[in-house]
Amino acid sequence: xxxxxxxxxxIGNIRSISNSLVAEGVTVLITSDKIKxxxxxxxxxxxxxxxxxxxxxxxxxKLDIVIRDYVKSGKPLLGICLGMQLLFTSSEEFGETEGLxxxxxxxxxxxxxxxxxxxxxxxxxxxxxxxxxxxxxSILKNITAGSEVYFVHSYAVLPSVDKNILSTTMxxxxxxxxxxxxxxxxxxxxxxEKSGTVxxxxxNNFIEICRG
Amino acid sequence: xxxxxVIARIDVKNEFAIKGIQLEGLxxxxxxxxxxxxxxxxxxxxxxxxxxxAAYYDRNSLxxxxxxxxxxxxxxxxxxxxxxxxxxxxxxLKSGADKVAINTQATKDPSFITKxxxxxxxxxxxxxxxxxxxxxNKWEVFVDNGREPTxxxxxxxxxxxxxxxxxxxxxxxxxxxxxxxxxxLDLIKAVSEEIQVPxxxxxxxxxxxxxxxxxxxxxxxxxxxxxVLHYNLLQINNLKLDLYNKNIKVRI
Numbered sequence: 001x002x003x004x005x006x007x008x009x010x011i012g013n014i015r016s017i018s019n020s021l022v023a024e025g026v027t028v029l030i031t032s033d034k035i036k037x038x039x040x041x042x043x044x045x046x047x048x049x050x051x052x053x054x055x056x057x058x059x060x061x062k063l064d065i066v067i068r069d070y071v072k073s074g075k076p077l078l079g080i081c082l083g084m085q086l087l088f089t090s091s092e093e094f095g096e097t098e099g100l101x102x103x104x105x106x107x108x109x110x111x112x113x114x115x116x117x118x119x120x121x122x123x124x125x126x127x128x129x130x131x132x133x134x135x136x137x138s139i140l141k142n143i144t145a146g147s148e149v150y151f152v153h154s155y156a157v158l159p160s161v162d163k164n165i166l167s168t169t170m171x172x173x174x175x176x177x178x179x180x181x182x183x184x185x186x187x188x189x190x191x192x193e194k195s196g197t198v199x200x201x202x203x204n205n206f207i208e209i210c211r212g
Numbered sequence: 213x214x215x216x217x218v219i220a221r222i223d224v225k226n227e228f229a230i231k232g233i234q235l236e237g238l239x240x241x242x243x244x245x246x247x248x249x250x251x252x253x254x255x256x257x258x259x260x261x262x263x264x265x266a267a268y269y270d271r272n273s274l275x276x277x278x279x280x281x282x283x284x285x286x287x288x289x290x291x292x293x294x295x296x297x298x299x300x301x302x303x304x305l306k307s308g309a310d311k312v313a314i315n316t317q318a319t320k321d322p323s324f325i326t327k328x329x330x331x332x333x334x335x336x337x338x339x340x341x342x343x344x345x346x347x348x349n350k351w352e353v354f355v356d357n358g359r360e361p362t363x364x365x366x367x368x369x370x371x372x373x374x375x376x377x378x379x380x381x382x383x384x385x386x387x388x389x390x391x392x393x394x395x396x397l398d399l400i401k402a403v404s405e406e407i408q409v410p411x412x413x414x415x416x417x418x419x420x421x422x423x424x425x426x427x428x429x430x431x432x433x434x435x436x437x438x439x440v441l442h443y444n445l446l447q448i449n450n451l452k453l454d455l456y457n458k459n460i461k462v463r464i
Contacts, residue, residue: 197286
């Protein structure tokens with residue numbers, strides 16, 4: 001039995017993520033319990049809302065330490081949307097806020113060109129494109145470059161090194177980073193649990209990575 | 213250019229999906245959950261569930277439906293009808309909805325929009341407008357699923373909703389709703405000139421040409437369609453291929 005734990009820190013809806021992890025031999029836990037998280041075969045860090053609020057909640061529940069310890073074990077972790085941003089060093093949202101610093105880099109507001117057709121937050125389906133990392137052994141295995149996934153965000157990550165970039169996306173004529181990987185730690189800015197069959201494939205890829 | 217969205221709208225009364233003409237003469241058309249699953253597999257970009265009688269009976273009962281739908285439908289879900297408290301929004305989102313559409317309560321208490329946007333973020337607050345033509349180039353806001361006039365001018369109201377903090381507007385033409393005779397392009401043009409938030413239009417889709425014409429307008433971000441889907445007059449995957457071939461950017 002493969003156990004995948006979704007970190008429960010009272011931030012946003014996680015029901016769809018849980019529903020999207022349906023596979024033979026997989027048990028999904030929604031928990032903030034240290035032992036359960038550390039003993040899981042895979043952990044998902046979800047999240048919507050502001051970076052500071054998310055970090056405050058993690059610290060309040062001492063989950064920042066648990067997540068860092070979990071990552072040190074080498075087991076797979078997937079951050080989704082804000083959950084991915086929290087993996088980074090710091091964010092410029094509401095001044096400078098420190099993150100988990102598991103992947104080095106910053107979280108910055110999306111750049112808009114002067115075109116009133118493009119607004120923030122970026123709420124829509126948009127396409128993901130290949131970057132420096134190969135998709136073959138990652139959560140994006142078997143995904144066709146250019147596939148569309150669902151985004152809801154105003155900020156995006158900027159890893160310190162290019163080699164952690166899995167995919168990029170264009171918005172308002174600017175490129176931003178839509179998925180990252182560092183070792184067994186993955187992150188996606190979009191919501192795979194709301195991205196139709198493409199998203200379900202990504203969730204299944206993560207399950208396969210957790211099965212080892 | 214951003215994608216244009218094709219949204220399946222399912223109006224619900226009790227446990228049934230229903231459809232009327234001009235929001236009246238409601239008929240049962242199927243099981244809302246099965247319909248949502250079908251439209252999801254056909255390639256809908258979103259699903260909207262509207263409780264057709266919630267505002268009228270002062271209740272909100274879609275949570276169970278959303279809970280069930282999110283087991284099988286992995287695209288954004290908007291829920292509307294009878295949303296009148298912060299608790300209603302919170303419970304809709306917890307059940308798995310991504311956005312809530314607010315109409316009646318916004319006209320009764322405009323500050324409710326600002327308050328909910330500040331708590332949940334404007335991206336999940338959709339201003340829902342039911343517009344009825346009263347003169348040439350003049351439309352009035354109706355509430356309670358098209359039953360009650362408010363005396364509010366539609367153009368004034370969209371401007372106000374944007375200032376109050378909605379992240380998106382869904383505009384339903386009561387006159388065209390369920391008729392399958394084409395969208396109210398005058399209304400849509402008048403509204404789209406006044407706002408910058410995404411505009412979803414609803415009411416009147418009967419064939420590909422109607423939909424092509426309305427989506428060709430630069431500031432229309434998407435359509436919400438119901439009758440043409442419920443009565444099997446078109447399929448979303450075929451519609452999207454047609455739009456794609458007409459150079460309208462959609463997710464295939």
